[in-house]
Amino acid sequence: MSVTIKSGREIELMKEAGRILAIVHEELGKIIKPGITTLDIDRKGEEIIRSYGCIPSFLNYSGYPASICVSVNDGVVHGIPRDDYYIEEGDIVSLDAGVLYKGYHSDAARTWAVGEISDNAKRLIEVTKQSFFEGIKYAKPGYHINDIGSAIQKFVEDHGYSVVRQLTGHGIGSALHEDPQIPNFHQRRRGKKLEPGMTLAIEPMVNEGHYDVCWLDDDWTVVTADGSLSAHYENTILITEDEPIILSI
Ligand code: MF3
Ligand code: CO
Secondary structure (H helix, E strand, O other): OOOOOOOHHHHHHHHHHHHHHHHHHHHHHHHOOOOOEHHHHHHHHHHHHHHOOOEEOOOOHHHOOOOEEEEEOOEEEOOOOOOOOEOOOOOEEEEEEEEEEOOEEEEEEEEEEOOOOOHHHHHHHHHHHHHHHHHHHHOOOOOEHHHHHHHHHHHHHHOOOEEOOOOOEEEOOOOOOEEEEEOOOOOOOOOOEOOOOOEEEEOOEEEOOOOOEEEOOOOOOEEEOOOOOEEEOEEEEEOOOOOOEEOOO
């Protein structure tokens, strides 16, 4: 599949999908407390998404069984919500959500602190978020896909952390995953030229320790191989003639 350039109408729908997704994250951030289960988060997330007339993008995607991915501590992404997994004080909780609005998707992730967390965990969450903003400095015409990942990797490694290599960001639109793939690390190829009308999900996944990850037996949950903490920050953005527009914030 080639990279799609969105029309004015498509961009309007993606803006609305992004606006709703930003609300979903804001609301979910408020309910994360010690004692709730990861399934409680999923239920609430699905309820909010449907209350806006949207469909959860992840539900049944390639067989994924929930609406929100909930990945705790050494969980990197794609954690499956459970009714017997309780959130505890000191945890860091990554939530990844997608909404489908009138045929168009938006995809975004945030990592939340539960109560008091370690200084290192705080710094990991901040560096991960900031690496997204470093990356999108290059999300405009005149640059290539690789410029985004190179900037993310440099910022993350300058702060002593590592970027996950086995998962990437992606184009997004009427499909949740469209071309191109957007690695969060430097590659030899420059990759596609960035052009106005492209919509992209940029999603740095940052590990405290080594970048290597592994999959649990549920075939979804991705965790750090060395057991170190991991954080995730993602938004859907629109490439314009000038600065990108962050749709899901
Ligand atoms: N942001 C994640 C991704 O782009 C969400 C996908 S979860 C899935 O891979 F369940 F939909 F696969
Ligand atoms: Co994504």
